[in-house]
Amino acid sequence: MRRIWQSTTGVVAAIGTLLALATLAIGATVHELAHEALEEQLDHRIGAETRSLLAEATRGGTPAVAELIARRDAAAAVSGLAYLLIDATGQPLAGSLDAAMPAQPGYLEHLRHDRGQREAQALTSRLPDGSQLLVAADRAAIDDTDRAIRQVTAYAFGSLLLLGIAAAWAVGAITRARLNGIDRTALAIISGDLGQRMPVDGSGSEFDRVSITLNEMLDRIASLFENLREVSGNVAHDLRTPLTRLNNRLEAARTSSEPGAHIDAALAQSRELLDTFAALLRISEVESHAVRRHFMPLSLSRLVIDVVETYRPDFEASGHRLLMAVTPEISVNGDRHLLQQLVANLLDNALRHTPTGTTVQASLGTETEYAELVIVDDGPGVPPEALPRLFQRFSRVDSSRSSPGHGLGLALVAAIAAAHHGSLSAEKVCGLRIAVTIPMRAIGAD
The missing domain is CATH 3.30.450 (Beta-Lactamase)
Structure with missing residues (x-):
C-alpha cells in the first residue's frame, strides 16, 4: 500500500x-x-x-x-x-x-x-x-x-471523489492492459522467441511510441544476432582451410629432417590468420560506433586526393589507369584514419580484382546535403546475384577466390560508412560502381 x-x-x-x-x-x-x-x-x-x-x-x-x-x-x-x-x-x-x-x-x-x-x-x-x-x-x-450550499458542496465533493476513483480504476485498467501486452512479449523474447514484437495499435499514444522504439531496438538486436550467426558460420567455413594447412605444415615440420621451410610457411599462414582476426576485430569496433567520440571536422576533398595520389604508382605499375575528379572544399565530420581506410580499401579492391588495362575513376562530388564518393571501373564487374552480399564479411565472388585477401575489405568499408551516418551502394555498369554518401559539414561551421 x-x-x-x-x-x-x-x-x-x-x-x-x-x-x-x-x-x-x-x-x-x-x-x-x-x-x-x-x-x-x-x-x-x-x-x-x-x-x-x-x-x-x-x-x-x-x-x-x-x-x-x-x-x-x-x-x-x-x-x-x-x-x-x-x-x-x-x-x-x-x-x-x-x-x-x-x-x-x-x-x-x-x-x-x-x-x-x-x-x-x-x-x-x-x-x-x-x-x-x-x-x-x-x-x-x-x-x-446555507443548507442549499452545503448540500451542493457535499454532492460535488462526493461526485468528484467517485469520479476520481472511477477514473483511477479506468486509467489503471487501460495502463495494465497495455503494459501486460508489453510484459508478455518481453517474457516470450526472454524465453527465446526473438521474432516477437511489442504490440502497436496505431493510436500514436505514448505506449505506441514506446513500443515502436522497443521494436526498433529489437530489430537492431535481431540484426546483430543474425550478423553474429553469419560471422560465426563464415569464420568456421573460411578459416577451416587455412587452419588445416597450418596444422599440416606443423605436422610436416615435426616429422621433417629439415623443418625450416615448413616452419616459415606455417608462420606466414599464422600471420595471415592474425590479419584476418585483426580485420574482424576492427570491423566490430567500428560497428559499435564508439569511434564517433573522436570525430572532428576535416576536408574530405583533401583526404581523397592524398589517398588517390598514394595509390597512383601501384596502379601504374600493374598496368591500370587511375583517374580522379574531386570537387574542392567538401568537408565532413569524421575520423581521418577511418575515412582514409575506406578510400584505400575501395581502391585496393579495384586494383586487385580487375585485369591489367582497366580504367578506374575516383570521383568526389555533392548530392544535396551529402558528399558522394564514387569508385567506378570498366572491368568485368561482378554477377548481379552477388551484389546484395558484396559488403558482407568473407564475401568473395568466384572469380576473386584465387587472388589474395580474406573478403573483409568491403565489409570494413560498409562499417565505416555506417559509423559516419552514411550509406553504401554497388551496381553493375560497364564494370562495377561503388558509391559512398556521407553527410557534409559546411566549411567553417562549428
Missing part, C-alpha cells in the same frame, strides 16, 4: 482526491461569504426599518409608532419583518413578534421567537419616552441558503 501512490492508479486517485478536497474548500468559502452577505443584507433592512420608525416617533411620539407598526404588521407577509413595541414598564403596545425583549439595545444575531422554535435577526432601540422598539427579520432564508 505504501507504493500505491507511485502507480498510475494511485496518481489518478490522488488527483481526484485533491480535486474533491478543492471543491470542498471552495464550497466552504462560498458558504461563508454567502452567509455573511445575507446577514449584512438583513442588518441593513432592519436598520433602515428601525430608522424609519424612530423618525416617526420623533414626529408623532410613541402612539404614532404603534399605529405605524399595526399597519406594517398587516403587510408582514410582504415585508418579512416583525415588530414589538413595549412601554417603559414592559407592557406591550404594538407588534405581533412572539419574543422576549433583549435587555440591552443594539443588534442581536440570534433571537428566539415563535415560542422558541425559530430564530430571527433583530435590532433593539429605545424611544425618547423610555419605550423599547424591537424590529426583527426571520433567519429562515439564511438557513435555507
